[in-house]
Amino acid sequence: MVNVFVPDTLADALRIRGQHDTLVINGGTDVMVKYRRWNGMPPDFPLDVLHIGNLAELKRIEIAKDKIMIGATVTLSELMEHPFVPDYINLPIREMASPAIRNMGTLAGNLCNASSSGDSLPMLYALDAEVTLASVHGTRKLPIRQFITFAKQTLLQPDELVTEIMIPIADYTVAYYRKIGGRKVNAISKASFYAVAIKKDGVVEDVRIAFGSVAPTAVRDRVCEEILIGTAETELDAKIETLRTRYVELLSPLDDTRSTADYRRHVSLQLLEDFIGKGLAK
Ligand SMILES: Cc1cc2nc3c(=O)[nH]c(=O)nc-3n(C[C@H](O)[C@H](O)[C@H](O)COP(=O)(O)OP(=O)(O)OC[C@H]3O[C@@H](n4cnc5c(N)ncnc54)[C@H](O)[C@@H]3O)c2cc1C
Incomplete structure (x- = not known):
């Protein structure tokens, strides 16, 4: 009792x-x-x-x-x-x-x-x-x-x-969040990706990126963010490969009942690309 x-x-x-x-x-x-x-x-x-x-x-x-x-x-x-x-x-x-x-x-x-x-x-x-x-x-x-x-x-x-x-709080001009789960509601994330940015005159002034479900804690890396800061939207695509390479080193996903490590890694990097190509560059 x-x-x-x-x-x-x-x-x-x-x-x-x-x-x-x-x-x-x-x-x-x-x-x-x-x-x-x-x-x-x-x-x-x-x-x-x-x-x-x-x-x-x-x-x-x-x-x-x-x-x-x-x-x-x-x-x-x-x-x-x-x-x-x-x-x-x-x-x-x-x-x-x-x-x-x-x-x-x-x-x-x-x-x-x-x-x-x-x-x-x-x-x-x-x-x-x-x-x-x-x-x-x-x-x-x-x-x-x-x-x-x-x-x-x-x-x-x-x-x-x-x-x-x-x-x-800040005047972010871009906000992006994607959660990958097994269903639409009441789903524990297999992978998630959150980012905000401030863009001025087509140039990235600040960006913050964090991954969920791919390491014991959320993964955030200021070095990667600084690679994007100061970049014009027309030049962003050229940075994707460098970022993918660095983030692969930082993500340490697990195999468990909800998903596999390979899937989590793959989808997380796809979300990064989607954010840069569609969220940040638009
Ligand atoms: C059906 C279902 C679906 C869910 N879906 C999601 C989902 O999609 N995404 C997600 O992230 N989570 C999900 N959850 C988990 C849960 O709902 C969240 O983590 C929620 O935010 C927990 O808040 P709570 O106040 O209910 O925490 P509680 O259950 O009350 O506490 C959680 C832990 O925090 C501690 N705690 C809480 N408040 C304090 C405090 N002020 N000081 C010190 N310790 C504290 C408690 O001791 C406990 O260890 C789901 C849960 C269920 C049952």
Whole structure:
């Protein structure tokens, strides 16, 4: 038998987190599946449960001139429906799961789950998102690339909660996202590709590219991006071979029940080409 804590305030949640060994449940869409029992019995939680999903303090989206702050209990649907959240942030969110799951699931949950196929992760990597972690001892902020250390592994400590995700915003003129799954909804990605760019007078001023499901964490490489920066749209095709060669070295896809490593590699590089040829050059 486990205890279930449902605090009303963040202060209480952090106090409980500091005093007990707890499993955090936010929307529960990953946790409930992970610990389900097929015989109709309640889930088999290994620890006391701390349910934070209805913490009102963390259910807010704030937008400043150059960044957006997304509270940890904001659901994926709330993010999609917010009038001022840029479309390039919501591109991958719209492709996640199904409406019912998006009504419960959160960006923070997708981040903390840290699955290599988590659909928000390429976007968060490409946009240099930052995670705020809180405990009774204070708060700290980590870039997403530090926070996630490997597939399913993060620097979250047992007494901490993720309270907020900060995403820098900019005037991207190009946004591109493709997810390859076995079906249209409720599909875990076999491969995914996210990119944004700023183009001015036909020249690439900035570009950010991240691949999902082809390595333990999302793959992003500034060296490749710099190969494209400063390039006129008429010259982009000439860069594709160099980029393919470098990205092949960086992708380390696995064979698993959903797909093969060869397919994942092949389709990821096709998506790169499609982005450069159709997304960036148009
Ligand atoms: C049918 C179905 C379809 C799905 N489809 C997709 C899909 O297409 N793409 C995709 O990426 N995912 C998919 N998922 C997975 C899941 O819905 C997402 O990962 C979702 O974003 C998880 O959010 P949550 O709030 O429900 O997380 P939870 O299940 O509540 O938590 C997930 C993990 O994060 C931890 N956690 C959550 N919030 C915090 C916090 N604030 N502080 C510290 N730890 C925290 C929990 O302890 C747990 O380890 C699917 C799931 C289901 C059941």
